[in-house]
Amino acid sequence: MTAPQNFPGPPVDLPIDDWLYEAKPKAGCTACSELKAALDRAAKQGDATARFEAARNIRHCTHDAIE
Numbered sequence: 001m002t003a004p005q006n007f008p009g010p011p012v013d014l015p016i017d018d019w020l021y022e023a024k025p026k027a028g029c030t031a032c033s034e035l036k037a038a039l040d041r042a043a044k045q046g047d048a049t050a051r052f053e054a055a056r057n058i059r060h061c062t063h064d065a066i067e
């Protein structure tokens with residue numbers, strides 16, 4: 001009889017995909033241009049979290065500033 005495996009398998013090592021950092025700031029959108037600046041700054045500083053958050057915020061931007 002084999003002992004039941006009562007622990008989870010090895011950790012799943014998820015790669016940080018490029019799409020996490022993908023952002024398409026909309027030209028003319030103030031929020032986007034600010035977020036893009038933050039994204040570039042974070043990329044330069046190697047701050048992966050800030051970079052991801054800025055990219056995410058750009059993706060979620062509703063571009064309210066422009067029609």
Ligand SMILES: [Zn+2]
Pocket residue numbers: 025026029030031032061062063064
């Ligand atoms: Zn925007």
